[in-house]
Amino acid sequence: MCGIIGYIGAQKATPILINGLLRLEYRGYDSAGISTMEKNGLSVMKDKGRVKNLYDLDGINDLEGTIGIAHTRWATHGKPSKENSHPHLDNSKTFAVVHNGIIENYNDLRAFLIENGYTFYSQTDTEVIPNLIHYYYSKDAEKDEFKLLRAVQKTCKDLKGSFALQVLSKDLPDNMLVVRKDSPLVIGKGNGENYISSDIPAILSFTKDFYFLNDYEFAILSRDKIDFYDIDLNKITKKIKSIDWNASAADKNGYEDYMLKEIFEQPNAIRETIGSHLPENERCTFENLNFSKAFLQSINKIYIVACGTAMHAGLTGKIAIEQLCNIPVSVDIASEFRYRNPIIDKNTLCIYISQSGETADTIAALKLSKSKGATTLAISNVIGSSITREADYCIYTHAGPEIAVASTKAYTSQVMLLNILAIYFAEILESTPYSEIVKIKNEILSLPAKAETTLKCCNEIKNFAKNMYQEKDVFFLGRGVDYNTSLEASLKLKEISYIHSEAYAAGELKHGPIALIENGITVVSILTDELLVEKTISNIQEVITRGANTLVITNKTLPSNNIDKIVPIPDTHTSLSSILSIIPLQLLAYYISKEKGLDVDKPRNLAKSVTVE
């Protein structure tokens, strides 16, 4: 949700800012804008539409400033328009601000400012911020270098909601000020220059050294130094973290779209995620975990909490943990969990999954369970992200930067890591026979190669997509782990092809949804669970009888029985099978979207990381 970029250095800021915005466009793409510090004051150039439209704005090439802030918007308050685009200026044009997040009490603040003579030119919640900064700044009789910091601190104390802010002041032409609360912001340290971004990949080609701000921490950036302050404006020190992602990992590398590239990166993403967790002839290890048998025995309930695709990975994690560890696991949608007063105590382990590590609902749910005494464990793909700093323990998927809005390699890496975590618990608890553990470990190690084999179905799926792209409704069926995969496959299709689809547990079909099956409708089924194959085959026959076209993804040998298309995938252990069976279905969603001529990487109304409620 909204991307922000900042630069302070010796180079012209504009090309760096626009380049950064293009790399961040997956966070929001309805408007874009930049503000640079020019000799004659602050310049602001912005408009609705994609970032590339900035190149056409009159005078953009004449900007000389070497300090600037920039924004790509995902509209919340006020429709996409030039006026509502960021950066926003205060009435006196002394301060320029970009903002990611939502100011919940902006109506009250706006009324207060109007009473005090301020005028508003947009419908955004953000415009109160530069004006409130001006309000406090103009009331401060001091003239020292911390005057802006004080005004921004007072402003932040008044704001309710979430914000990552970049502020420029024409009175401080060699500085930039940033602060955050519940919205992502990273500071990249360069040599004689510094960078700001919402996400690491956008500035990875400039630096690998990052600072991460906690809530209500401020940074004042100069070209060659960064000073940090807490909410009471005490100076604090922050540790730098080096990120080992390769800058080219955030490029398309010859693929037409990021999503296709990321689908094909899955064998490597799961290989990297397995990493060194499974040393030969030894117990599974996690560098950041040191759980004892007594601790795990004291856990009587596990919650896995996440949103969207990450929640679907959690559903399969539940199967793995319950089967191997004999601990009950509930999977919850974070936005529901945080408001339903879940039963949590010190014997509860809460596992939070978030690719970005910045999802607002997931972070809020984590904070809630911590306040109730649970032990919290985060699974994230982004080192230093907010969730990793909130949780008691943290383990990482190593999928590399995921840029396409629709999640693919993060999902399969999450399912992989959850399976490894289940083994880690089971080995400590001695809850599963050793021979079974060895079998699963061997299967895990064979998974990257099996994912490579699965990807060979690409052309077959591409051809099938040609028959499907005009569909209005598609159904996905499965049982057990295959039901979880159906949910994820259905989400993928919806979000990038805009085709309505539903996933059903195949056994539920007769309890209502079968009424929707009619001649010509496509039903996609997933069949990997040995114990449930026969049952699902019966359900497929029921839809064929009612005229459905059928596509089946399976690792079993099936009688063809009037099934229109069977896509075979390699066999594996049940709780790992989703890692393979989702691949043809990610490709299906991808190729249907391409057939429809849609923007696969930036589907309408969506943004990569959902940092507002």
Ligand code: F6R
């Ligand atoms: C779907 C998708 C979303 C995310 C969800 C959680 O393809 O990407 O459903 O999975 O917004 O995001 P993270 O994992 O960053 O918390």
